Amino acid sequence: MKKIFNLLILVVFASFTAMPQARAPYPISPEVKADNSTTFRFLAPNAKEVLLTGEFLKEKQAMTKDDKGVWSITVPNIKPDIYPYAFVVDGIQVADPNNTDIFANERFKFSLVDVKGSTPLIHALKNVPHGKVTYRLYKSNATGTTRQLLVYTPPGFDPAGSKKYPVLYLVHGGSDTEETWTKVGKANLIADNLIAEKKAVPMIIVMPYANVRPAPMGKFADDVVDNIIPFIQSNYPVLTDQPNRAIAGFSVGGGQTMEIGIMNPDKFAYVSAYAPYPETQEFRQVFGDWKPDAAKLNKQFKLFSFSVGTEDFLYESTLKNMAMFKEKGVKYESLVVPGGHTWMNCKLYLTNTLPRLFK
Amino acid sequence: MKKIFNLLILVVFASFTAMPQARAPYPISPEVKADNSTTFRFLAPNAKEVLLTGEFLKEKQAMTKDDKGVWSITVPNIKPDIYPYAFVVDGIQVADPNNTDIFANERFKFSLVDVKGSTPLIHALKNVPHGKVTYRLYKSNATGTTRQLLVYTPPGFDPAGSKKYPVLYLVHGGSDTEETWTKVGKANLIADNLIAEKKAVPMIIVMPYANVRPAPMGKFADDVVDNIIPFIQSNYPVLTDQPNRAIAGFSVGGGQTMEIGIMNPDKFAYVSAYAPYPETQEFRQVFGDWKPDAAKLNKQFKLFSFSVGTEDFLYESTLKNMAMFKEKGVKYESLVVPGGHTWMNCKLYLTNTLPRLFK
Known part of the structure; x- marks a missing residue:
């Protein structure tokens, strides 16, 4: 019978591409090569213009069509990282239909390309013990609904063991979802790797859904x-x-983090804002009158920090926020790096924060 | 300070829509109304034609553009269920950029609309105890890679308790992913609800990633x-x-389920194929010579079943598969319902299978 089923397996496989659904012919996209060049492809025989947009590009690039209607472009030498990208087809932005990895977001649909490079990055799936990510539903009296959050538990986590863990609450950006920190930010893999390297202590990371529109x-x-x-x-x-x-x-x-942290210094010892919004002018409006007991706050916070990229549209604003806290005597640390308001930078900020926590 | 922060909150909220990213103006889509009519909207000022395609429609419907460049259509009286849909913009299929719910799939990007209706369906998020869905990484020697699978654990699950659970292995369709049974099929909510109604016993449901291309x-x-x-x-x-x-x-x-089940009747007591692929002709090629010990097999399987919709492109094929098993003396049950090769039907098949298991 084994032999029969080996044949069956071949038949199943051979006939797979002939399924009568709309799945053939499809191009392979993205195709990341060993030299970090990457080819993107999109099937659109009748389109007049297809552009590639992506956070590894300074500006949109024109793609070219072959005789089968497949548009393609090869981008050389991309710096290893995970980037959002999309196609712009006759002016309409389209996620890559052949790529499963989608940016979890409420307002756009970018695909994600993982340019791995020759040395595994801190967010790579490495051969180390892995934690788990659990999707939980909870009752939110604050919003009157049942909401979902994600919980990362570290390798070796024993829910019934005697060890108790510290907790990081990790908040996504304005139109993101509770999945963005894992699907785009790879928070779970970054934690796995830093824990394996003994740079971070085992901790639980809770990733809630932070939007409450229209409330x-x-x-x-x-x-x-x-x-x-x-x-x-x-x-x-x-x-x-x-x-x-x-x-x-x-x-x-990041703004929510500042707000929650400063409102609750008795509850949080570590408060880290990554390129926080809103901008300073609005913070000034409300913080102008705020007279914190800075000495007390400085004792309560073991870490109060800002991270931002020099090309971030919130770079100047974040500098001004920091200056405002300085005026008021509130101590903070800062991490200023190249890069914009991106999730490439978010991964870097998180990678710098985790080793600082709970030590 | 509380007052100050209330003001801050308002400012954060008010300024949200003015963020300098590409997020305004966006239309609300989909907008499901109390009478089950649903309005779909897509912003595309320069498009010449925008159509709506969706599994609640017999054929694509033209949308109309307003003076702000927002195309819209209201579809009346949709039968409550969760449906895939997309826009076809000048011939290019596009997921709804304003809808977070995406069909987890490797080859297309449909959005999902949940028409809830006035009576909660079996896949609805109800006020019952909820299980958890955990994303796990495991080493697959069979494929030589680390792969991801999802594990549903039922309400009240205690990993360290004395209770041990039966397990259902639940396999997605050909271009789906390990997330399709939860994100599209709502397997976790169906299980929560059936367990709450005492129609199904508490069980663990394992949802692996079943594609191994190009192997x-x-x-x-x-x-x-x-x-x-x-x-x-x-x-x-x-x-x-x-x-x-x-x-x-x-x-x-479903084909993989049949294959794995029939190859391993010593391991599986329940084998349920939903609109299985490949088609009968190919099964016949290999099953033609297969001479099962039907009497033994019929004792081993507590349930061997086929489910299919009468409009499924695999309907005739599934009937022929069943006839073939009948010829060979292998007993089976069948569920034949209206509907096509869809995940609306998948939810129905699962809803019918779960109460049959482990009793």
């Missing part, structure tokens, strides 16, 4: 404090004291 | 038996005897 954004702060933290504390073996709780976030999530 | 598809059978089952058995409190193991799958995954 006021501030409802998210209530959700974190009133619903999410208690949910995690009643479902996971976690340390519940202030020195074992951190929050970090990007863009609008 | 022969048969490698997946090896992966299940040699890697996935041992991985689950060493990481979860599961029952490891044949009566407590089931396999089910759709389309190419």
Whole structure:
């Protein structure tokens, strides 16, 4: 019978591409080569113009069509990283239909290309022990709905063991979702790798969904404090004291991180804002009158930090935010690196934050 | 300080839509109304023609453009269910950029619309205890790679408790991914609801990634038996005897289910194929010579079943498959319902299978 089934297997495979659904012919895209050049392909026999847009490009690039209607372009020598990209087909932006990896977002549909390079990067899937990512549903009284969050538990995590873990609450950007930090930011793999290298301590990372539209954004702060933290504390073996709780976030999530952290210094010892939004002028409006007990705050925070790229549209604003905290005597650290308001930079910020936590 | 931050919250919210990224103006889409009519919108000022395609439509429908360049259409009275849809913009198929819910698939990018109706369907997020879905990485010697699978654990699951659970291995269709059964098929919510209604027993559901291209598809059978089952058995409190193991799958995954089930009747007591591929002619080629010990097989299988829709392109083929098993004396059950080769039907098949398992 084994032999029969070997034949069956071949038949199944051979006939796969002949399925009567709309799946043939399809081009392979993206095709990342050993020298980091990458070919992107898109089937559109009737399109007049197809462009490639991507965060590894300074500007959109024209693609060329072959006699089968497949548009393609090879981009040489891309610096290894994970980048969002899309096709612009006669003016309409389209995700790559042949690529499973999609940027988790509410307002656009970029695909993701992983240019691995010859040396595995910190976000690579390496041969190390892996943690788990669990999708949980919880009741949010703050928003009146059942919401989803993701929980990273580190390698070796034993839910019934005696070890209790510190917790990082990690917040996505303004139109992202609770999946963006894993699907785009590879937070789980970065944590796996830093823990394997003994650069970060084993921790639980909670990735909530931070948008509460059309309710006021501030409802998210209530959700974190009133619903999410208690949910995690009643479902996971976690340390519940202030020195074992951190929050970090990007863009609008960086603003939420600052807000939640500063409102709750008794709850969070580590507060890290990555290119936080809103811009300084708006922060000044409300922070202008704010007279913090800086000495107390500086004792409470083991880390209060800003990370930003010099090409980020929020670069100047982040500098001004920092200056404002300086005026008020609130200590902070900063990480200023090249790069823009991107998830390539987010991975770098997280990679720099994790080793600082819970030590 | 509380007051200051309330103001900050308002400012953050008010300024959100003014972010200098490409996010305004965007239309709301899809907008499902109380009467199940649904409006779809797509911003494309320069497009010449925008059509709506969706599995709730018999054929593509033309959309109309307003003076702001937003194309829209309202489809009345959609039968409540979750449907794939997309826009066809001057001939190019595009997922809805304003909808987060994407069909997890390797070869197309459909969006999903959830027409809930007035009575919650079996796949709805109801006010019942919820299980968890965990993303796990495991080493697959069969394919020589580290692969991802999803594990549903039921409400009340205690990884360290004395209760051990039966396991269903649930396989996606040919170009789907390990996420399709949860993101499109809502397997976790269907299980939550059936368990809450006491129609299904608490079980673990393992959703592997079943494609092994370009390796022969048969490698997946090896992966299940040699890697996935041992991985689950060493990481979860599961029952490891044949009566407590089931396999089910759709389309190419239905063919894989038949193959794995029939090759391993000592391992699986329940084998359910949903609109299995390949078609009968190919099965006949290999099954023609197959002389099963039907009496033995009929004792081993507590359930061997086929589910298919009368409009499925594999309907006739599935009938012929069943006739072939009948000729050979192999007993089976069948569920034949209206509908096509769709994930609306998949949810129905799973809803009918789960209550049959492990009783």
